[in-house]
Amino acid sequence: MKQYLQPIAWGVAMASIVALASNFALSMVVSTAHAATSHDHSQHAPAAAAQTRPGERWATDEALREGMTRVHESVQRSTPSDPRQPLSDESAAALQRDIEAATSYLIANCQLPEAADAALHGLLIDLLKGAEALSETDQREQGLQRIFDALERYPQTFAEPVWREGSVAHLH
Known part of the structure; x- marks a missing residue:
């Protein structure tokens, strides 16, 4: 036995x-x-105070443009061209790694004024929570949608000279 x-x-x-x-x-x-x-930004303005007036957007710096471009390009590379097709396990893992690396880059190179930085934190949290959800098959679609939403909010919140309105609309 x-x-x-x-x-x-x-x-x-x-x-x-x-x-x-x-x-x-x-x-x-x-x-x-x-x-x-x-990271050490304990003096952030409250979220309500970090809002700009309607029609205004925060200025960006090179690190912000670079980091968000990395996220955007990774999403384009990783998501299937047919929106009815699910994200594969390999693509989800690659996208999760890319988003975590890009947000780490953004945090390490943060040079924004406090109020703009506080606005960026909302985007970073959504990107990281969306990336975290990609590892769970049953949460993957919601995680991907959270990432899409953050990418849609980026050019609405920040004056991005490279991106145009609706630049990620084809990802849905």
């Missing part, structure tokens, strides 16, 4: 270790990304 139970017990133990290690690795990536969004 021992000859049958021992291999099964070892298999269960190894599967548990692999599952625990995978969960730990995923939580490290997510917590690192979340920690990155809380």
Whole structure:
């Protein structure tokens, strides 16, 4: 009997270790990304005060344009051309990595005034939460929509000289 139970017990133990290690690795990536969004800007204006007047948008800097362009291009590369086709596991994982890398770049190179930076944080949070949801098949569509919404809000919130209104409309 021992000859049958021992291999099964070892298999269960190894599967548990692999599952625990995978969960730990995923939580490290997510917590690192979340920690990155809380860089030292403790003097931010409240969200309501960070709003511009209707028709006005915040100025951008090179790092903001670069980081958001990276996100935009990754979304274009990763999403299927047919909106009825689901995002594959490989594409979802690549998009998640790209968004986390781009937001880390944005945070590391943040040079915006406080009020504009506070407005950017709302976009970054939505991008990171959307990217996090991509890892769960049943949440992937909502995560992707959250990313699309953040990309749509970017040119409405910031004066982006490269992007034009509705530049991500074809992604839906």
